Amino acid sequence: MGKVLHLLHITWVFLLATGVGAADVKLSSLFQDHMVLQREKPIKIWGWSDVGDKVVVSLGGNSTSAVSDATGKWMVTLPAMPGGGPHELIVRGAETITVRDVLIGEVWVCSGQSNMSYCIMRFRNCAEQIPTMKYPQIRHFKLAHVDCTRPQEDAQGAWAVCSPDTVARFTATGFYFGLELHKALGTPVGLINSSVGGTTIEQWTDVATLEANPDNEPYVERRRTAMEAETPELRQAYQKSIKDYLSLVGVNPSVIIGDREDAFLKPDLSDAAWKPITLPRSWGSGVVWVAREVELPRNMIGKELTLRLGAVNKEEITYWNGIRIGSQLFYRDGSIHKVPATLVKGPKNILSVRCTAYRGGGISDGQSLSSADGQSISLAGDGWKYRVYASEPAFPKELVRGAGGGLYNGMIHPLIPYTIRGVIWYQGEYNTGRAYQYRKQFPEMIQAWRKHWGQGDLPFYFVQLANFKAKQTAPAMKGEHGWPLLRESQMAALSLPNVEQACIIDIGELGVHPRNIHPSNKRDVGKRLALVARDKIYGEDLVSSGPMYDSMTIKGSKVIVKFKSVGSGLMTGGVRSRYDHTIIPLPAHPEGTGVAGFTIAGDDGRFVFANARIIGKDSVEVWSDYVPKPVHVRFAWHRNPLHNLYSREKLPASPFRTDKGDLAELKKRQ
Numbered sequence: 001m002g003k004v005l006h007l008l009h010i011t012w013v014f015l016l017a018t019g020v021g022a023a024d025v026k027l028s029s030l031f032q033d034h035m036v037l038q039r040e041k042p043i044k045i046w047g048w049s050d051v052g053d054k055v056v057v058s059l060g061g062n063s064t065s066a067v068s069d070a071t072g073k074w075m076v077t078l079p080a081m082p083g084g085g086p087h088e089l090i091v092r093g094a095e096t097i098t099v100r101d102v103l104i105g106e107v108w109v110c111s112g113q114s115n116m117s118y119c120i121m122r123f124r125n126c127a128e129q130i131p132t133m134k135y136p137q138i139r140h141f142k143l144a145h146v147d148c149t150r151p152q153e154d155a156q157g158a159w160a161v162c163s164p165d166t167v168a169r170f171t172a173t174g175f176y177f178g179l180e181l182h183k184a185l186g187t188p189v190g191l192i193n194s195s196v197g198g199t200t201i202e203q204w205t206d207v208a209t210l211e212a213n214p215d216n217e218p219y220v221e222r223r224r225t226a227m228e229a230e231t232p233e234l235r236q237a238y239q240k241s242i243k244d245y246l247s248l249v250g251v252n253p254s255v256i257i258g259d260r261e262d263a264f265l266k267p268d269l270s271d272a273a274w275k276p277i278t279l280p281r282s283w284g285s286g287v288v289w290v291a292r293e294v295e296l297p298r299n300m301i302g303k304e305l306t307l308r309l310g311a312v313n314k315e316e317i318t319y320w321n322g323i324r325i326g327s328q329l330f331y332r333d334g335s336i337h338k339v340p341a342t343l344v345k346g347p348k349n350i351l352s353v354r355c356t357a358y359r360g361g362g363i364s365d366g367q368s369l370s371s372a373d374g375q376s377i378s379l380a381g382d383g384w385k386y387r388v389y390a391s392e393p394a395f396p397k398e399l400v401r402g403a404g405g406g407l408y409n410g411m412i413h414p415l416i417p418y419t420i421r422g423v424i425w426y427q428g429e430y431n432t433g434r435a436y437q438y439r440k441q442f443p444e445m446i447q448a449w450r451k452h453w454g455q456g457d458l459p460f461y462f463v464q465l466a467n468f469k470a471k472q473t474a475p476a477m478k479g480e481h482g483w484p485l486l487r488e489s490q491m492a493a494l495s496l497p498n499v500e501q502a503c504i505i506d507i508g509e510l511g512v513h514p515r516n517i518h519p520s521n522k523r524d525v526g527k528r529l530a531l532v533a534r535d536k537i538y539g540e541d542l543v544s545s546g547p548m549y550d551s552m553t554i555k556g557s558k559v560i561v562k563f564k565s566v567g568s569g570l571m572t573g574g575v576r577s578r579y580d581h582t583i584i585p586l587p588a589h590p591e592g593t594g595v596a597g598f599t600i601a602g603d604d605g606r607f608v609f610a611n612a613r614i615i616g617k618d619s620v621e622v623w624s625d626y627v628p629k630p631v632h633v634r635f636a637w638h639r640n641p642l643h644n645l646y647s648r649e650k651l652p653a654s655p656f657r658t659d660k661g662d663l664a665e666l667k668k669r670q
Contacts, residue, residue: 312546
């Protein structure tokens with residue numbers, strides 16, 4: 001899957017277990033200022049201290065105690081509390097820890113790959129709403145990317161309160177899900193974002209579950225290789241480099257911590273630490289400052305200026321004579337800032353730019369400064385200097401990434417047993433090459449997470465893969481069944497209790513941008529997930545699922561397909577535009593041409609486009625003159641299928657097929 005923009009993109013193949021100094025009391029990193037705890041359920045709180053120490057924990061008038069075990073770990077369970085706050089969580093042992101601004105509300109884990117990981121700023125239509133995103137009761141905990149061979153005891157991340165200053169880094173899918181819940185319930189919402197782009201389900205599954213399924217052997221073997229590559233020297237050196245990096249940038253490299261970088265805002269460029277650089281230029285990951293002297297002609301002094309920096313990969317904050325004049329959250333559109341006339345006071349000026357890079361960075365060419373009356377000077381090429389503030393440690397080449405269980409160990413295990421309401425999951429794109437196996441792997445992972453969390457059949461709501469690549473033009477795909485087969489395999493998990501799906505087969509890029517695997521309309525993805533939660537958990541009695549296949553009956557040369565979950569009935573519909581997925585009912589069509597997306601086959605297994613029309617509230621009649629004796633029907637069976645079938649509640653019908661198997665034989669004929 002495409003490269004992903006992380007809050008903190010660091011892969012930790014191994015971390016030492018949490019260390020606690022003598023007489024220290026330490027909370028799990030999940031328990032920080034601004035956190036949200038789950039309402040109306042017993043609350044687990046844990047941490048570490050010296051062996052045998054007594055720890056007393058108090059919250060909202062409730063208090064309980066525990067004694068640390070032989071490993072130094074302690075855990076308490078506080079009584080369930082109603083939604084509200086803020087409260088203080090107080091932990092007393094050899095010392096006292098106070099966690100402030102604690103809210104009680106709904107807590108959801110948001111997991112998967114880049115369509116969950118990608119943040120608000122990644123999408124223009126989402127980023128445009130940032131100035132309005134003032135929701136202090138929505139909180140977000142972003143875990144650092146930790147991929148390791150052994151289960152880790154503590155999470156690496158931080159809580160943030162939703163505001164225009166912070167929300168750009170929130171998971172877009174998770175934010176819109178949480179926003180819908182917050183508006184509907186009027187309660188605080190906590191989003192724990194444990195997601196990494198370009199990852200497989202095998203990486204998110206615990207090792208014992210992986211090893212029990214022979215289909216996972218390649219990932220189990222990769223884990224063995226990773227463990228064999230570990231040496232104490234590698235472990236210690238890499239861990240030290242990670243700690244050093246974090247000490248400089250914290251969990252969010254895009255944010256300047258206190259006054260640590262004040263010397264870079266208006267730097268002394270005669271300092272030998274600043275090295276000459278010519279733009280354009282690329283560099284590695286981390287935080288790099290670039291700066292230059294800007295000498296203005298007399299006729300530009302005292303005027304508002306327009307600064308064009310070109311594209312900065314990935315983020316930047318720009319200063320003029322030490323005063324911040326703007327920032328760019330995502331490099332694709334380039335950086336253009338205004339320099340107010342009040343700051344343009346003389347001929348000699350210092351321009352400095354803080355560049356934050358993930359998976360490599362740099363600046364393109366084309367830097368310039370201009371005024372409204374047509375005056376312009378070039379800033380491209382020579383004249384710049386740079387200084388590295390923090391360089392993200394390189395992953396040791398001796399080690400193995402992507403091993404089975406690595407992300408479970410580093411990013412799920414440390415969360416357990418934090419009390420939560422449920423999980424939302426958006427993943428599968430990276431498993432389309434092994435799509436048939438996913439129908440077993442996905443339910444196994446869900447069941448394993450529930451077992452380890454120990455909170456019963458936790459609600460687990462997933463996003464079915466969106467439409468992707470070029471629009472369907474033929475009834476069959478010449479053997480390329482991975483994408484629709486993965487959707488079908490996702491639906492196999494619906495047999496488990498409290499597992500539901502949000503179908504977004506209509507939310508992809510409509511063939512306009514056929515290679516965009518990341519649908520821009522995360523708002524409706526979040527809304528559809530929230531609709532399920534509001535219906536299934538929060539008692540609103542809503543229609544939360546679109547039509548789903550129920551049964552088929554062959555009547556002569558026609559097939560009657562019956563759907564369930566049709567709400568008020570079936571209809572044909574379409575979306576309004578690329579970013580506005582308001583469903584518009586379509587006018588009635590002539591008989592046989594009303595419903596798109598059906599194909600039909602006889603016993604030879606050769607599928608052709610079919611005519612289809614809605615009959616009654618819940619059924620569609622399907623036929624083709626080329627298939628006089630139909631045997632099987634498929635609907636929306638394509639990466640980017642023809643599709644216009646909805647419930648009257650404007651939720652799309654899910655893809656399906658009536659033929660079975662992994663399609664290995666069909667590849668020879670299609």
